[in-house]
Amino acid sequence: MLTVAGYTLDPALRYEPATNVWVADLGDGRVRVGLDPLGAETSGDIVAVSFAASGAALAAGEAMAIIEAAKFVGPLAAPVPGRLAAVNPAVIDAPGQINADPYGAWLAELDGVPADRLAALVGGEAAITAWFADAVARFRAEGAIAQ
Amino acid sequence: MTPSGPDTGREDTGIGPRWRVLCDDGAGAVDGLALDEALLAPYGREANGVDGVDAAHPTDGSHQPVTATVRLYTYAPHCALVGHYQSLESELDLAACAAAGVGVGRRPTGGGAIIMGPDQLGVAIATRAPAGASPRTLLARYGGGLADGLAGLGIDARFAGKNDLVVGGRKIAGLGLYLDPHGALLFHASLLCDLDVALMLSVLSIPGAKLAGHGVSRVQERITTVSEQLGRHVSAADVRGRVADALLAAAGAEGLASVPTAAEQHRAATLTEQRYGAPAWLSGRPQPPGxxxxxxxxxxxxxxxxxxxxxxxxxxxxxxxxxxxxxxxxxxxxxxxxxxxxxxxxxxxxxxxxxxxxxxxxxxxxxxxxxxxxxxxxxxxxxxxxxxxxxxxxxxxxxxxxxxxxxxxxxxxxxxxxxxxxxx
CATH class of the missing domain: 3.30.390.50 (CO dehydrogenase flavoprotein, C-terminal domain)
Known part of the structure; x- marks a missing residue:
């Protein structure tokens, strides 16, 4: 595991920088996704999450879930194209776990994901570190996270 | 209202140089919310600007695009609005609402139950959601404009908690944010210009009312109003212009006085029927017991x-x-x-x-x-x-x-x- 600016990152995962989503390659075109620690923190305390219909074919950037935090309601975009194959019922029952354990509280699994779209996400220790350090610096400058 | 402001160099925030400014009063609990969402449509990724006030062809001949719509409005006396994920039955005394003629609705944004009327200024900003901005950043950005407006009245309002605006630790405005799946953003705020606390306690399920009969004082310990701060009655209409000016100035935008287009009104009517007024939306999805x-x-x-x-x-x-x-x-x-x-x-x-x-x-x-x-x-x-x-x-x-x-x-x-x- 990596620690960048006080946040834990997993070099075995890939990350979608625009939405702060992590993506785990499960093989055979199937991935598991969740919010990274920065995405969880900057969303605020999450109080509800709902998902697109099971089996829905999603384009990258299309809403796979609706996240509801204390004062914010908004979509969480699919980081890669694929079919919504599974959702984590635990986060529906206890959405606060997304804040408490962003890696443990996975959100959904997609299958039929093209390999090239997965490979295009941020991956590898050096790239993850560089991207994440920039993101943290930006959020701190904006006051979205504590200094 | 002064439809101009200084160039703050904030174009990179996604807020453009011209904002439409809509003002109206007497909105209903359902149609008021529907119009807010109807204003979002031109700002989705696939949209091409505001119908009739098109980004490429503003009606005043300007070549500046219209990149946001701000609506400053009040509700008919009175409306009770619950947050997106709240239970209507739990948050409101529906019998009391019916008896008092209080309309009820469910916001698209989160947060708690509120009461709205002529003395509470509703603020809705519809625009394109900037890429890479966090919800906290966006709430702070738009809420900052509202705080600037209060500062212009001599009221020192600051952020607190989950993005409330407070004065001396007492809430004066609540903020909320909704991002739609098409990439449009709706910022909501309710500014307490004055408040009928007794009415609020009668229609919202607020337990402070049951604490040894000190409900009104309990509320007054926790909230304040523009009227209280200024020592005289102030209605939402009294502060609307100043708030508009501050929001425009904070965004570095120029104001363009406007009214809802025919297409927006049509969308609002559809949303009233199919979403905000629909029993399924009002009742909300099943919630676990709290x-x-x-x-x-x-x-x-x-x-x-x-x-x-x-x-x-x-x-x-x-x-x-x-x-x-x-x-x-x-x-x-x-x-x-x-x-x-x-x-x-x-x-x-x-x-x-x-x-x-x-x-x-x-x-x-x-x-x-x-x-x-x-x-x-x-x-x-x-x-x-x-x-x-x-x-x-x-x-x-x-x-x-x-x-x-x-x-x-x-x-x-x-x-x-x-x-x-x-x-x-």
């Missing part, structure tokens, strides 16, 4: 009772009461910071440790955090139990502890780990 509970802590100044409401695994409301001679201002701020946080001892301790309330009470932060956690644990246990409990979550207070279950049963529940007690 619950409330309390715990006590001896302090040098007297006994402190902590009331906590939970919904799913979050603290939907927190209230400090007791026989303290003076309610420490820091406690009121802590109530705000704890609201909607995860009902988890570590998270609660984190917030309490970063706060000065424990020191002001003369107790260790750990003791205060443990008391809050104990109340939360009891509420979570009740939420997971068979007793019918009403979810908490009005803007201001939880309800006093329910008393179902034997003491032994309550103790057994309390001793179970929090993680085993999340709402079913």
């Amino acid at each position: 619950a409330r509970a309390s715990a006590m802590l001896a302090t040098p100044g007297g006994l402190l009772r902590v009331y906590v409401g939970v919904q799913r695994d979050a603290l939907s409301a927190v209230l400090f009461a007791g026989d303290l001679s003076v309610m420490a201002p820091a406690l009121l701020g802590l109530e705000t910071r704890l609201r909607w946080c995860r009902a988890d001892p570590d998270r609660i301790a984190e917030i309490v440790n970063a706060d000065g309330a424990a020191a002001e009470l003369g107790v260790a932060p750990q003791a205060l955090a443990e008391t809050i956690s104990a109340a939360a644990a009891r509420a979570l246990a009740r939420a997971g139990g068979a007793s019918p409990m009403r979810p908490a979550g009005s803007c201001y207070f939880p309800e006093p502890a329910a008393t179902s279950g034997s003491p032994a049963e309550r103790d057994r529940r309390v001793r179970a780990p929090l993680s085993e007690r999340s709402a079913a």
Whole structure:
């Protein structure tokens, strides 16, 4: 595991920088996704999450879930194209776990994901570190996270 | 209204140089919300600008694009609006609403139940969601414009808790944010210019009203209004122009006075029928039962009772009461910071440790955090139990502890780990 600016990152995962989503390659075109620690923190305390219909074919950037935090309601975009194959019922029952354990509280699994779209996400220790350090610096400058 | 402002060089924020400015009064609980969402449509990724006030061809001949619409409006007296994920039946006394002619609606944004009328200014900003901006950043950006407007009235409002605006620790405005799946953004705010507290207590399920009959004073400890701050009655119409000017200036935008287009009105009518007025939307999706509970802590100044409401695994409301001679201002701020946080001892301790309330009470932060956690644990246990409990979550207070279950049963529940007690 990596620690960048006080946040834990997993070099075995890939990350979608625009939405702060992590993506785990499960093989055979199937991935598991969740919010990274920065995405969880900057969303605020999450109080509800709902998902697109099971089996829905999603384009990258299309809403796979609706996240509801204390004062914010908004979509969480699919980081890669694929079919919504599974959702984590635990986060529906206890959405606060997304804040408490962003890696443990996975959100959904997609299958039929093209390999090239997965490979295009941020991956590898050096790239993850560089991207994440920039993101943290930006959020701190904006006051979205504590200094 | 002065439809101009300084160039603040904020184009990179996604806020462009021209904003449409809409003003209206007497909105209904359902159609008022529907029009807000109807204003979003031109700002989605696939859209090409505002119908009739097109980005490429503004009606005034300007070549500047219209990149946002701000609506400053009031509701008909009166409307009660719950947050997106709240239970209408739990948050509102629907019989009292009907008896008082209070309309009810469900916002697309989160937060707690509020009452709106001629003395509460509604603010809606519709625009394209900037890429890479976090919800917190966006709330701060637009809320900052509202705070600037209050500063122009001589009121020093600051951010607190989950993005409320407060004056001296007392709430004066609530903020909310909704991002639609098409990439459009709706910022909502309600500014308390004045407030009929008695009416609010009669229609919102606010437990402060049940605390030894001191409901009005309990509310007044926690909220303030523009009228109170200025020492004279101030209506929403009185401050609308100043707020508009401040929002435009904060965005570095020029104002373009406007009215809803025919297409927006049509969309609003459709949304009224199919979404905001539909029984399925009003009733909301099924929620797990919430619950409330309390715990006590001896302090040098007297006994402190902590009331906590939970919904799913979050603290939907927190209230400090007791026989303290003076309610420490820091406690009121802590109530705000704890609201909607995860009902988890570590998270609660984190917030309490970063706060000065424990020191002001003369107790260790750990003791205060443990008391809050104990109340939360009891509420979570009740939420997971068979007793019918009403979810908490009005803007201001939880309800006093329910008393179902034997003491032994309550103790057994309390001793179970929090993680085993999340709402079913």
